[in-house]
Amino acid sequence: MRETVIRLETFYASPLxxxxxxxxKARLSTLWTNVAGHNILGFGYCWPMLNSYTKTANRVVLAMPAGQGALAHAESTRSDDMLDRR
Incomplete structure (x- = not known):
């Protein structure tokens, strides 16, 4: 059973x-040292790990399963959320 986007957001706001x-984020920063001008595609609930890249990447796209739900992140104009109904 998939976690809902609300439960995932609550988890990522907790100390754990x-x-x-x-x-x-620390691991990604060693792998992606410069994302300027690049497009980033994340699968699943990955906003907490990818939100810092909206400042330098060309675009950050978050693809989440429809059963999980999605949240729009209006604070960033360079990110898109989408649902996959499969």
Whole structure:
């Protein structure tokens, strides 16, 4: 069973979720040292890990399963959310 976007957002706001976010972001920053001008596509609920890239990447697209739900992130004009109904 998939977690809902609300439960995932609540988890990532918790101390354990913030620690998980920090660990993933630290690893991504070693792999993606310069994303300027690039497009980033994330699958699943990945906004907490990819939101910092909206400042430098050309675009950040978040593809989430429809059963999970999606949240729009209006604070960024360079990110798009989409649902996959499959």
């Amino acid at each position: 979720g913030l620690a998980a976010q920090s660990a993933v």
